[in-house]
Structures are given as C-alpha cells and as structure tokens.
Amino acid sequence: MAELRRLELVSSTHEKQESVVQTIAVLGVGRVGSAVARTALAAGYDTRVAGSGAAEDIELLAEIVIPGARAMTATDAVSDADLVVVAVPLSKYRSVDASMLAGKTVVDAMNYWPPVDGQIADFEEDIASTSEVVSRYFSGSRVVKTLNHIGYHELEDDGAPSGTAGRRALAIASDDEAAAAAVQDVLDRFGFDTVYAGPLATGRAFEPGTAIFNGAFSQNDLLRELELNLHPTH
Amino acid sequence: MHEASPLGMELGVYSFGDTQRNADGTLRATAEAIANLHEAIVLADAVGLDYFGVGEHHTVDMPASSPGAMVAAAAGATQQIRLGSSVTVLSTDDPVRVFQQFATADAISGGRVEITAGRGSSVESYPLFGYELSDHDQLYAEKLDLLMTLNSGERTSWCGSVRSGIDDLVVVPRPVQGSLPIWLGTGGSAPSTVRAGRLGLPVSYGIIGGIPARFGRLADLYRATAQRSGHHGPNIKVSAGTFGLIAPTKKDAVDRFYPGWRNLQLLMTQRRHWPEPERARYEEQTHAPFAYYVGDPDDVAERIIDLYRHLGHMRHFFQMDLGGLPHEHFLEAITLLGTEVKPRVQRLIDRL
Ligand SMILES: NC(=O)c1ccc[n+]([C@@H]2O[C@H](COP(=O)([O-])OP(=O)(O)OC[C@H]3O[C@@H](n4cnc5c(N)ncnc54)[C@H](OP(=O)(O)O)[C@@H]3O)[C@@H](O)[C@H]2O)c1
Numbered sequence: 001m002a003e004l005r006r007l008e009l010v011s012s013t014h015e016k017q018e019s020v021v022q023t024i025a026v027l028g029v030g031r032v033g034s035a036v037a038r039t040a041l042a043a044g045y046d047t048r049v050a051g052s053g054a055a056e057d058i059e060l061l062a063e064i065v066i067p068g069a070r071a072m073t074a075t076d077a078v079s080d081a082d083l084v085v086v087a088v089p090l091s092k093y094r095s096v097d098a099s100m101l102a103g104k105t106v107v108d109a110m111n112y113w114p115p116v117d118g119q120i121a122d123f124e125e126d127i128a129s130t131s132e133v134v135s136r137y138f139s140g141s142r143v144v145k146t147l148n149h150i151g152y153h154e155l156e157d158d159g160a161p162s163g164t165a166g167r168r169a170l171a172i173a174s175d176d177e178a179a180a181a182a183v184q185d186v187l188d189r190f191g192f193d194t195v196y197a198g199p200l201a202t203g204r205a206f207e208p209g210t211a212i213f214n215g216a217f218s219q220n221d222l223l224r225e226l227e228l229n230l231h232p233t234h
Numbered sequence: 235m236h237e238a239s240p241l242g243m244e245l246g247v248y249s250f251g252d253t254q255r256n257a258d259g260t261l262r263a264t265a266e267a268i269a270n271l272h273e274a275i276v277l278a279d280a281v282g283l284d285y286f287g288v289g290e291h292h293t294v295d296m297p298a299s300s301p302g303a304m305v306a307a308a309a310g311a312t313q314q315i316r317l318g319s320s321v322t323v324l325s326t327d328d329p330v331r332v333f334q335q336f337a338t339a340d341a342i343s344g345g346r347v348e349i350t351a352g353r354g355s356s357v358e359s360y361p362l363f364g365y366e367l368s369d370h371d372q373l374y375a376e377k378l379d380l381l382m383t384l385n386s387g388e389r390t391s392w393c394g395s396v397r398s399g400i401d402d403l404v405v406v407p408r409p410v411q412g413s414l415p416i417w418l419g420t421g422g423s424a425p426s427t428v429r430a431g432r433l434g435l436p437v438s439y440g441i442i443g444g445i446p447a448r449f450g451r452l453a454d455l456y457r458a459t460a461q462r463s464g465h466h467g468p469n470i471k472v473s474a475g476t477f478g479l480i481a482p483t484k485k486d487a488v489d490r491f492y493p494g495w496r497n498l499q500l501l502m503t504q505r506r507h508w509p510e511p512e513r514a515r516y517e518e519q520t521h522a523p524f525a526y527y528v529g530d531p532d533d534v535a536e537r538i539i540d541l542y543r544h545l546g547h548m549r550h551f552f553q554m555d556l557g558g559l560p561h562e563h564f565l566e567a568i569t570l571l572g573t574e575v576k577p578r579v580q581r582l583i584d585r586l
Contacts, residue, residue: 030423065452
C-alpha cells in the first residue's frame, strides 16, 4: 500500500490552518454543479455559483434550485474563493478561463464518456487520466480530481456524519498533497470519507468504466479497490 | 403552484419499442416489435388512456426509430388518445420533415398529435445521420428555434448555421389544432428547465432514477422562469415520464418488470459501462420515494399523486416494455392503467 493513504495521514503532516476552506465557487450549474453547490451550502460553506454567462442568467436558477448560493460571473465567483469546483461538460473545459484560476485549488469533477458525450480530440491521446490533460490546461492551478465518481443525486443522499459506520468514501488524486488534504477536509464536511490515491495519473482508477466509478464503497473497500486497480500485481 | 386542470391527471405510456426474446435469450424480429407497439397504442386508446409517446431509439432491442411513422399509423387507428414523440432527437433530424410528418399525423388524427423535442438518451442517431455529438448544443438550439418558427405560421423565413436558410417558403399541412403542441423534453437539468421556461414551452421530465420528488424544485424554477419571461396560460405545464408497470399485485409487478430491467442494464453495462444490475438495488427503486412506479393499481396511483404534490404535473406516463417484457404483461399493464389506476388517481385528485 505504498501510495495509497487515508488522507488523515496527509493532513496531519501539514499546517492545517492554511488549508481551511471557507468559500467555494462552483463553475457549472447543471446536474452536478447544482448538487455540489447545495451540498457545500448544507455543509456551511459560503458558496458561489457561475454558469457560462452573466450572473443575471442564473440568478433565478440559483434562488430556486440552489437557495443560499450567490449567482455571479465565473470571474467574480472564483476571485476570492478558497476552492473552485469545475463541473462543466468536459467538452467545454477550455471555455473556462485558466488565468483566473491561477494559484487556486481546483477540483476537476469532469468525466470523459465518449459513448455519451462524443469523442473529444484532447482526450484521445495516450494519457493515464483525463485530469492530467485538464491540469495541463489549468497549469497555474493545483488540480485535484474527485467528486467525479459519485452520481449527482447520490451526493446529497449518501453523505453521513464523520464516524458513521460504513460511511461512503470518495477517491482523491492530485500531484499536490497539500491541495488534496484541503479537499479531503471539505469532503469530510460534505459527508464523505476519502482515500488519497496518489498523483493525478492514479485518477484513472476511478474514471468511467472502472469498478470504483460504478460502485459505492466504504473507506476500507475503496482502499482495496484502488490497490487492486493501481497495483494489480501486489 | 399546482395548475390542476379541471380534467385532472392525464395518464399514459411511452415506449421505444421492445424486441421480444426467444426462450434462449436471442432477440426476435424487430418488425414484430413495431407491430406489438402499434397494438399497444390501439389498446391504450381503447382503455381510455390519455397519451401515448413513441421514443426514438436506433437499436436492435429498441427499434422504434421513426416516431413520426408510428404516430401516423396510430393516428389512423385510434379515436381519442393524444399521440406524440417522447422524444424526437431533434438535433439529428430535419425540423421541416419532423413538422410535416407530425402535422400530417395530426390531420389524420383530427388534432391529437404533439411533438416532444429533446436530446434524448440515444446517441446512435448521430453517426447514423452524419452529425457530430460535439455539435449537439448548437444543433439543438437552432433546430428547436426552426421547429417553433415552422409551428407559428404557414410561411417560414429562417436563417441559422446548422442548415440552409429558408426564405419565405410554405410548410404544410397546417395542424388541425392551429399549431402543434411542442414540448421540451429533458432529463432534469436546471439549464434545460430555464430554456423551456424562457421559450414558454411546456416541459416534460424524463425521471429514470433517484427521487422523483426532487424534480419539484425544477418545476418551481420552470414556472418562475416562464412567469418572469412573460409566459402564462395553459402552455406552461409539466409532464413526467418514468419507468412503471402495473400488475394485479405489487409482487407480480416487481417480478414481471425485473428480467427486462436486468436485460436493459446488462446491455447498458456493455454499451455505456453502466454498473452490473443488482436485484436489491432494483427492489429499492420500486418503492417510495424512488423512481420505479412498479406495483398494483393502489400503489401506483398513490405514488403518482405523491409526485403530483411536488411537481404539479398534469400528465404522468410510463415506460413499461423494457428488455423483452412479455407482450401480454405489457398489454395487461396498459389495461390496468386505464381501468384501475386512472379512476383511483381521479378520486385521489378530487380529494386534494
Ligand atoms: N452524471 C453524474 O452523476 C456525474 C457525476 C460526476 C461528474 N459528472 C461530470 O460532471 C460534468 C458536468 O456534468 P453535468 O451533468 O452537470 O452537465 P450539465 O448538466 O450539462 O451542466 C453543465 C453546466 O456547465 C455550465 N458551463 C459550461 N461552460 C461553462 C463555463 N465556461 N463556465 C461556467 N459554467 C459553464 C453550463 O452552463 P450554461 O448553460 O451557461 O452553458 C451548465 O450549467 C461532466 O463532465 C460529467 O461527466 C457527472
């Protein structure tokens, strides 16, 4: 289990104070973005949401479907956010301005699913995880892959308080351990255990078509699934 | 917020066609599936159901690829039921042809035909008709605009980028109803809901899993958006399509629906990497508050009304024939929906 860790281990090794997230910006107010934003609000975060256009375009939407969230333009939403969740269709990731995300911790919740979304040239090259391509584009950001392998409706149904027996766990991959640790704390408040899989490339273990993507696992089971997928010879 | 029409709740069925299976699991003829579907629509009309929708899929197991042709045939063979597509994959079709086909069926039916336009859950039509999935957004937006333009008057002028412009050309026949009801069909995303509200189109939610009551906030968003955009009146309405099967007992219904549901899941596991089906997960879905309206007439009627409290929908229609559901079970469920569920729903609505 060299690379697989429960994130508790990671977070205990760095300055917790620095990583405390208070403000979350969610880019995309579709199925996933709306559910993430509602979950963030329920967990007590100051939550901003943005679509591809003007704030007015999504004001009513936010008021009714994500009550409590502040509708903004993407630029305004991310400007003072501690964490940014990108939940736009993967085919549109390049429409998100990378420069405004420089220096930010960015959660990539997007998936590549050619049978449903069509083929996207960027993701047809030989890569381990789609998040590596996304991270190359958001080159100034600390990209963390997670939230992609839980159904949008499950996000609000499957969460449970810390310590609940059999609590569902989510996998996290990032080249930046401190960013991963910050996201781990957020997911804990969202209602989920976590397992740190390793660098972004390990994100392939929980992309569409994998057992982890298709299932729901407690922390120990997720650890085992990741181990099976990433180190099959062990 | 609930715009209960004086008529109460419309009930109906939708189908993509369902190819029957031989005892060894192999698929029977797709032509038989189309004939079965036609028979089911005629029965739905006879037992007093309000709506039958024909979806568009292009697979051997779900061969109803041409809703317009299906609806036209049914238009000539039925008396009172409303007929429509659920949904027409508008992005990969020509809106002029779609309009003409449905307007023709409307003429034959004496004004009972509707169109529901949507992305649909089928992606097979893209390569089949030579479109790129990645162009979907623009195809859909422009073609919906053209379809609405065609619906608004006999002569059409339109220009856009996804097909050649139309300069003051006549499109006939004109609908008996004046215009065809055009619904926007969506799986329940907030942006699509906003689109329907802004355009003033009725919205049809396909609810294939999760907790249907959650769609209540989308319906609120839809109505608020329509109002803010200046759209009022009878066209601002919501319908819901869900999985469902009715049998004399809940146990029969759950047992009858399962094998077909499992076959469908297995196909989707192969095609789209869906998870392997599990009976326990299935059974959970067949009970409130979840999304499969599989039960006896009392159970299904109560759950329709429960959803009505959240959604205020005026029509609820069921996809019943999946994965080789025996045709006689399909027909029995249609009969029970018309003769047993419908009066119960009406009684419950009257009490609200
Ligand atoms: N289905 C699931 O359960 C699930 C679970 C986890 C992850 N995912 C992944 O999550 C991603 C989003 O899926 P979805 O179903 O939520 O999509 P969706 O319902 O189509 O919503 C996409 C949203 O992104 C917005 N958007 C597009 N470009 C934008 C930009 N540049 N800046 C800000 N917002 C922008 C759209 O707003 P406009 O209307 O203004 O364009 C829309 O609100 C996909 O990659 C999907 O694979 C899905």
